Structure formats: structure tokens, C-alpha cells
Amino acid sequence: MKKGVMRPGHIQIRVLDIEEALKHYRDLLGLIEVERDSQGRAYLKGWTEVDKFSVVLREADEPGMDFVGYKVLDNQTLEKLQGELIEYGCNVEEIPVGELNGCGRRVRFDSPTGHMFEIYAEKEQTGKWGVSNVNPEAWPRGLKGMKATRFDHCLLYGPNIAGTLDLFQKVLGFDLAEQVIDPEGNKAAIFLTSSMKAHDVAFIECPEPGKFHHASFYLNTWEDVLRAADLISMEDVSLDIGPTRHGLTHGKTIYFFDPSGNRSEVFCGGDYHYPDHEPVTWKAEDLGKAIFYHDRVLNERFLTVLT
Amino acid sequence: MSDQATHVIKVVNRDQSFQCAEDQVLLIAMERLSADAINVGCRGGGCGICKIRILNGDYECKKMSKAHISKAEQQQGFVLACRVFPRTDLEIESDHHQAVESSYQKTGARMAAS
Numbered sequence: 394m395k396k397g398v399m400r401p402g403h404i405q406i407r408v409l410d411i412e413e414a415l416k417h418y419r420d421l422l423g424l425i426e427v428e429r430d431s432q433g434r435a436y437l438k439g440w441t442e443v444d445k446f447s448v449v450l451r452e453a454d455e456p457g458m459d460f461v462g463y464k465v466l467d468n469q470t471l472e473k474l475q476g477e478l479i480e481y482g483c484n485v486e487e488i489p490v491g492e493l494n495g496c497g498r499r500v501r502f503d504s505p506t507g508h509m510f511e512i513y514a515e516k517e518q519t520g521k522w523g524v525s526n527v528n529p530e531a532w533p534r535g536l537k538g539m540k541a542t543r544f545d546h547c548l549l550y551g552p553n554i555a556g557t558l559d560l561f562q563k564v565l566g567f568d569l570a571e572q573v574i575d576p577e578g579n580k581a582a583i584f585l586t587s588s589m590k591a592h593d594v595a596f597i598e599c600p601e602p603g604k605f606h607h608a609s610f611y612l613n614t615w616e617d618v619l620r621a622a623d624l625i626s627m628e629d630v631s632l633d634i635g636p637t638r639h640g641l642t643h644g645k646t647i648y649f650f651d652p653s654g655n656r657s658e659v660f661c662g663g664d665y666h667y668p669d670h671e672p673v674t675w676k677a678e679d680l681g682k683a684i685f686y687h688d689r690v691l692n693e694r695f696l697t698v699l700t
Numbered sequence: 701m702s703d704q705a706t707h708v709i710k711v712v713n714r715d716q717s718f719q720c721a722e723d724q725v726l727l728i729a730m731e732r733l734s735a736d737a738i739n740v741g742c743r744g745g746g747c748g749i750c751k752i753r754i755l756n757g758d759y760e761c762k763k764m765s766k767a768h769i770s771k772a773e774q775q776q777g778f779v780l781a782c783r784v785f786p787r788t789d790l791e792i793e794s795d796h797h798q799a800v801e802s803s804y805q806k807t808g809a810r811m812a813a814s
Contacts, residue, residue, distance in 0.1 A: 409744075409745055409746070409763045409764075409765070410763065454763075454765070454766040455765045455766050455767045456744070456745075456746035456765055457746075457767075631742060631743035631744060650742040650743060650744050650746075651744060652744050653744050653745060653746050653765075654741070654742030654743070654744030654745055654746020654747050654765070654782075655742075655744075655746060656742070694740070694741065694749075697741075697747075697749065697799055698741040698742050698747045698749055699747060700742070700746040700747055700765070
């Protein structure tokens with residue numbers, strides 16, 4: 394049941410060197426650099442995103458993800474969900490207005506998989522970058538690199554994904570769109586949505602808590618994914634795998650690494666989900682095909698290389 | 701090819717050697733030669749897969765994730781091969797990453813065993 398969570402709104406990623414990271418996120422992915430804050434964090438967004446920013450880079454000694462935030466309908470929804478998160482038993486922390494420039498009050502909470510999440514209702518809306526909201530042109534001139542359109546979702550690894558699924562379904566109103574089930578009936582992977590997208594967040598079971606697998610950015614076409622692959626070769630960027638197609642969600646994809654070893658994905662296409670849809674199931678025995686639909690074999694790196 | 705001075709990297713535990721120029725990191729030099737002496741992960745100092753120990757020789761090192769290389773370990777010669785530039789010939793030992801077994805791999809192992 395929908396509880397008023399609209400969409401993934403921001404992700405804060407830790408990087409070893411902020412200038413090197415900007416070459417990746419701004420110049421290669423083609424995100425728009427919005428601003429820097431007094432802590433030295435860099436704010437970026439995809440050009441189609443209406444809110445002020447969606448990606449925050451923080452320089453640190455250890456790469457990985459600090460938190461991912463979801464935007465909810467309004468302050469009343471935020472208030473209500475805050476109460477339900479506390480009642481559910483999460484450790485809940487309130488982050489004051491303006492801790493991220495242009496963002497309203499955030500409610501931060503933990504999860505069984507050891508990740509930090511946030512919900513918030515307000516963020517400065519600066520509109521799509523380079524196009525008007527009245528008689529908009531098809532796309533803006535001057536985009537860089539892969540011309541990523543938006544921050545789409547992230548994939549996180551940790552223990553007890555069944556627990557995180559319960560939290561996201563019961564309190565936040567996400568639906569289970571797709572899953573991987575092992576022969577004993579345990580969930581090995583879950584793809585959750587708060588919208589019509591096949592995933593707004595995904596989890597894979599892993600003994601180590603709080604691990605970050607990738608942040609994903611949306612492209613419009615398969616041709617754009619191939620062009621992204623060309624840029625990865627031209628710039629000698631660390632490639633993980635692709636271009637290929639996933640069985641899960643059927644998205645067309647390529648994976649590569651930022652200069653601190655955090656994985657990025659750009660993808661296009663993919664299935665859709667309505668609240669009355671049964672979850673799509675892949676069997677763990679067919680995990681190779683579920684993850685890489687063409688090769689039908691897993692590369693070990695996809696399961697073990699995490700930040 | 702690079703016109704920089706080139707050094708021999710001897711991987712003692714795998715009984716292999718490869719050449720690496722001073723402006724190259726060990727891991728990338730190894731991959732370019734299609735050698736398989738060090739495990740390859742993110743290539744960015746983040747994941748820890750290419751953790752090695754340098755037994756002999758001089759080197760310079762870019763910033764690495766402290767989750768995988770602590771200060772104490774760095775003093776003992778532990779590094780990530782994707783962040784290390786050789787300054788002399790080196791003797792190294794690879795395979796120092798302690799992998800956390802994923803439940804997928806456990807599932808795979810159970811299936812292979814059955």
C-alpha cells in the first residue's frame with residue numbers, strides 16, 4: 394500500500410578525492426555540478442531532475458555510501474512516517490533543515506541490512522537543467538559525457554534483507570517488484586519500488602552489513618548505453634561488465650567504477666510495476682541468467698566487489 | 701608503451717613476474733600483460749580485493765580505503781595493488797584479501813556439492 398514515498402531523492406557517496414570524483418560524476422556521467430557546501434561536499438544532479446540536487450559527494454578515508462534519501466509527498470506524510478519508524482523500532486535521528494543546502498528537515502533511520510536511509514518532504518526546486526518548464530525543448534545543449542538523465546536507484550548488500558523488506562513494505566509502502574529465491578525459499582535478492590519503476594532500491598543478501606554495490610543513473614536508449622561504453626574505453630575507466638541486459642528487471646546496462654572504487658551503473662529500459670502485480674521471481678539456481686541475461690554466467694566481481 | 705623506467709614485479713606466492721613502469725600502478729600493468737598474479741576488483745582503492753604485501757623494494761602509494769588498509773598495516777607493507785607505483789624492482793605477496801563469503805556463493809557451493 395502506498396504510504397506517500399514518491400521517489401529516490403538523493404544519495405551521499407564517500408570518495409577518496411573529490412576532484413577525481415567530479416571528473417567521474419560530472420565529466421563522464423554528465424551530471425550537472427550544482428554547488429559545494431561549507432563542508433566541501435559537492436552537489437550534483439541529472440539534467441531532467443527538478444529538485445536542486447540528487448548526488449552528494451563527500452571526501453573521506455573510506456569509500457562507500459553514507460545514506461540514500463527518499464522524497465515524500467508533504468510534511469504531514471513525513472511526520473506520520475517518522476512516528477511509524479520510531480514505533481517499528483528503527484533508530485531514528487532528525488537532521489535539521491539546511492544540513493544539506495536547499496533541503497528541508499530529514500528523518501534518518503537505520504535498517505536490518507545496516508544501511509542508513511532518510512525521508513524528507515522539501516527540497517528547493519530549481520527545475521530541469523537547461524530547459525524551460527513552458528514549451529520545453531527536447532534536451533539542453535552543453536551536456537557532458539554520458540548525459541545521465543537522473544539518479545535512478547541503488548543496490549545495497551547486507552544481512553537480513555528479509556528484515557529490510559518488511560520495514561520498507563510495512564512502514565514506507567514499497568512494493569516487492571522482483572525477487573531471487575533460493576531452493577530453501579529464502580530471498581537472496583529483492584527489488585523494491587515506490588513507483589511504477591521496476592526498482593527504486595534493491596538489496597542482495599550478504600554477511601557484511603552496510604555495503605554499497607552501485608548507484609544507478611538512467612539513460613534513454615540502448616544507443617546511449619553503447620555510447621557510454623565507448624566513453625569508458627576512451628577515458629580508460631575501470632570497467633566491471635557490459636554492455637549487456639539483466640534478466641532481473643530486463644534493463645540494458647553497463648557497470649563501471651568511480652576513481653575511489655564505488656560502482657556506477659548507467660542503464661535504459663526495464664519492466665514496470667503496478668501495485669496489483671505479483672512479484673516477478675528468478676530462481677537462485679539461474680542466478681547467472683537473472684543477473685547477466687546474455688552471458689548467463691556470473692562474474693565473481695559482481696558479487697564480491699563492494700565499498 | 702611508456703618511456704618511464706620499468707621495474708620487475710615478482711609475485712612470490714604465485715611464482716610469477718611482470719614488468720611495471722614507474723608511472724603505472726601494479727594492478728593495471730599486470731592486467732595489460734594478461735597476467736593473473738593479483739586478484740582484480742574495483743581498480744580504485746575501494747574494495748580491497750587486490751590487497752598485497754610488499755616484501756622488498758621501494759614504491760609510492762595513492763590514497764586507499766582505510767577499511768582495507770589500516771595505518772599499522774601500511775607500515776607493514778600492506779597495500780592495494782591498484783594504488784601502487786614501483787620505484788625499484790619489487791617482491792610482493794598477493795592474495796591478502798579476506799573475502800566475506802556471500803550467501804550466493806554458499807548457495808552455489810551447496811548446489812555444486814549436491
